[in-house]
Amino acid sequence: MIQRVLALVKMELLKLIREPANLFMNLLFPAILTLVFGLAFGGLGGGDSSVFDMMAPGLFAYACIFIIMTVSMSFTDDRENGLLKRINVTPTTSTQFIGSHIITNMFIAVIQLTIVFLLSLLMGYRPNVDVFGVIMAFIFMLFLSLCSVGLGLITATIAKSAGAASGLSFIFILPQMFFGTFIVLPEGIRIISAFLPSYYVTDALTAIFDGVSPFTIEILMQLGIIALMGVGIVILGIFLFKKYCKVYFKQSIFFFFNL
């Protein structure tokens, strides 16, 4: 089982490096975003750095949200090219296949956090955090990446092509971007945030990087919520993908051969 999962993880990581679109969305985009926000709102030019300090934790979540798009495109692309069918006739189980995607994207989330964190420091961000706080930040990001993989699977279930998946993924990306990261919401619509995984991550990371102990009840509760959300969304994603992808597959045979 380990041999199969490792082989799939290796393949996914090679895809990250060799496919320009993947490389851009997963690694270059978060880096560019941090640099742009840092230049605009950071203290490099001698301006007030407090705005960027407030934004930085949201940027960590911001980058990870786009995993939804890359995962949904990857699954639909594999389905379109007959790769899911081909893997399906090997002894590989769907749990092993989806598990490999989860592991790969957790690894990508760690790289994203590292890139954004280092670039934020370069742009003048000075968090008040100890080593435990940094570890906790990584744990939050791992669960957010889990949510993103699950939402990516749900998107792949709805989308019939990789192109459609990139567009449809914004159903899940946009609300999280605007209602669950660094944008300050009016009191009346703040309730929406309670349903968004990125909100809990941003809120916890803001507190942790502001010097609050990562082991307070509030932060541990937020960790519990994001963990539950992650597991729930992935289970729902696997269920929907397994159920409806088989339908799509049958339909494609049906139409292709005019049966």
Place this chain on the structure above:
Amino acid sequence: MDNQKNMSDLIDGLKKEIKSKNNEIAGYIDKIDALEQEITKLRKLNPGEASKIKIKRERPEDIFDPDGASAIIIKDLVKQFDDVTAVNGINLEIKKGELFGLLGPNGAGKTTTINMLVGLLDPTEGTAIVGGYDVKKDLNKIKEMIGVCPQEASFYKFLKGRENVELFGNLFEMDKNLLKERADKFFEASGLKEASNRKAKGYSGGMIRQLNLIIALINDPKIVFLDEPTVGMDPRARRKTWNFIGDLKQEDKTIILTTHYIEEAEALCDRVGIIDYGELIALGTPKELMKKHDAKDLEEVFMKITGRRIMEGV
């Protein structure tokens, strides 16, 4: 002298055939005896006790194939998509080591049949036994022993040819050294040795087909499903692939080949089955079919059978 030798060979052949039939009959008699014993035991028990006894049921695969000589057995296989019947009660037996050709016009039900045999589709009705295992119950065991070469180029374009082969070898949990050895052998035989270290994105049509085939064979499958393996190949590459498939037969693998090239089936296959409108309408060796339909080649047989059905509006 020659006549005597021929007679003696013929008698030996007949003896072997009788012995094999005897074994088959003996197998059935053993099963009947066992069942009779169970019935006798049950008769001696009162109804309460009888209900507690679990009778060891025969697996359907054992009932259909008592001597274990068949690689694939299909019984009354049906596949329906909503109100359309794609496969309509197919019955077929393919022996171990046989190269079997599945022919039929577009939409006849060939690929649907293959997809049920490899577990990509669930049969609506009927039974299919592949390598001694029922597709409805022991799909994982079947997947361990089969190799499937699909029509489309199903591999990762951003990976090198060798990386693709290694990925699929690892999905079968192959030993690293064995995987490398088999990959080297196939790349050498197919002329892809140099190209194997290039990304598959830049492969020509022929190279794509070759890589597709190598991936299907890397796990040393006992049963190989080849779906249109030579589509898009030039005559030379096609001939090379024919030799490759011929070599597989020498390794005693069972090969199920679907193709639109009738001459390919005629040149390679021990037996062919022609499917149309989801039904198996002809079955036999190419020679038998040509003789039966008074045709000069298999293509004429194909045209006669499928053409007549179109004319008759079946």
